[in-house]
Amino acid sequence: MKETTQAGIAPHKETLLAPGTTVQKFIFLTTALVCFNSLVSPPVALLLGIGIAQIIGHPYAQYNHKATHILLQASVVGLGFGMNATAALHAGKEGFLFTVVSITGTMLLGVAAGRFLKIEKKTAYLIAAGTAICGGSAIAAITPVIQPKEKQVSVALGTVFILNALALFIFPAIGHVLQLSPTQFGLWCAIAIHDTSSVTGAAARFSQQALEVATTVKLARALWIIPVALVSGYLFKTGSGKVKIPWFIGLFVIAMLFNTYVPGVTSFNHYITVIAKAGLTLTLFLIGSGLSRSALLSVGWKPLLQGVVLWIAIAGTALWAVMRFGG
Numbered sequence: 001m002k003e004t005t006q007a008g009i010a011p012h013k014e015t016l017l018a019p020g021t022t023v024q025k026f027i028f029l030t031t032a033l034v035c036f037n038s039l040v041s042p043p044v045a046l047l048l049g050i051g052i053a054q055i056i057g058h059p060y061a062q063y064n065h066k067a068t069h070i071l072l073q074a075s076v077v078g079l080g081f082g083m084n085a086t087a088a089l090h091a092g093k094e095g096f097l098f099t100v101v102s103i104t105g106t107m108l109l110g111v112a113a114g115r116f117l118k119i120e121k122k123t124a125y126l127i128a129a130g131t132a133i134c135g136g137s138a139i140a141a142i143t144p145v146i147q148p149k150e151k152q153v154s155v156a157l158g159t160v161f162i163l164n165a166l167a168l169f170i171f172p173a174i175g176h177v178l179q180l181s182p183t184q185f186g187l188w189c190a191i192a193i194h195d196t197s198s199v200t201g202a203a204a205r206f207s208q209q210a211l212e213v214a215t216t217v218k219l220a221r222a223l224w225i226i227p228v229a230l231v232s233g234y235l236f237k238t239g240s241g242k243v244k245i246p247w248f249i250g251l252f253v254i255a256m257l258f259n260t261y262v263p264g265v266t267s268f269n270h271y272i273t274v275i276a277k278a279g280l281t282l283t284l285f286l287i288g289s290g291l292s293r294s295a296l297l298s299v300g301w302k303p304l305l306q307g308v309v310l311w312i313a314i315a316g317t318a319l320w321a322v323m324r325f326g327g
Contacts, residue, residue, distance in 0.1 A: 025059045028052060035285040038278045042201030043168050045281045049288020058289045068286045071279055072197050073248040078276025080255025081269040083212050098321055099221050102191050106132035106314050113309050117302045122148035126156035127303060131310040134222045135160045135194030141225045146236040158299040159307040161291060164198040172205040182206065184322045186213025190221060192315040197283045204277060219249045
């Protein structure tokens with residue numbers, strides 16, 4: 001297996017500093033440490049990561065995917081210690097119908113767009129699944145089920161990560177211009193932004209309440225990985241492959257229950273949530289540092305167009321829905 005970046009693509013070698021040099025590692029680790037500071041916003045961390053990728057390269061590219069995966073899950077569980085279970089259940093119920101309709105519609109539109117643009121079937125399907133459910137996590141879960149080629153996975157991951165980066169800047173600005181309520185914005189983020197990291201990053205910029213709604217609905221949405229993966233195995237007739245179940249969602253629920261019903265937790269939950277938010281910011285830095293020049297260029301215009309069409313469709317429809325029916 002070739003060394004890969006967060007977007008699943010071999011890291012770019014043409015950098016100003018040779019890969020793995022002491023100076024390169026020092027700059028990377030120092031910047032990562034700065035991003036762990038709660039004063040650095042998620043968008044700034046993402047931009048710093050992208051800058052690192054373009055200028056000096058990623059000295060630890062082979063570990064980036066695993067590091068972001070673990071850090072994201074741990075940070076999401078930490079956020080659970082700052083949420084009320086009753087409020088989260090209400091948000092989850094409100095977002096259930098939006099979730100069912102949007103996932104079904106996005107998958108169907110994604111497959112149709114892939115055929116129209118004559119994109120490889122599995123590539124188009126992975127992009128549709130990543131857009132419909134939870135970005136890179138959905139793609140990673142479905143990959144062993146439909147057994148695509150490495151190039152197909154790389155293109156799908158590259159597409160959703162590029163759009164995730166844009167969402168982090170675009171969504172909060174639109175939310176403020178349209179004067180969305182925290183609940184409306186949280187629902188919109190959870191439905192229309194691909195990855196959990198970008199969902200929480202955008203929602204955190206808007207408000208704490210929006211963050212709580214967005215995180216809860218997004219994690220409930222992530223559970224749809226399981227039925228979609230099972231259906232995918234039937235559609236592609238692979239008959240094999242193990243579905244990766246997002247077990248960390250259970251830990252998130254347990255953290256919420258502890259925070260709501262165990263009195264002693266309130267004495268230290270603030271510190272956990274502060275660390276969790278800093279961890280999410282660092283996650284976005286790592287994702288940005290994986291978007292090397294080669295990763296961006298290898299996507300191609302057709303898959304990117306498919307991703308943009310799906311994204312505009314789901315974002316526009318979800319925005320209309322939450323403004324009309326959301327809290």
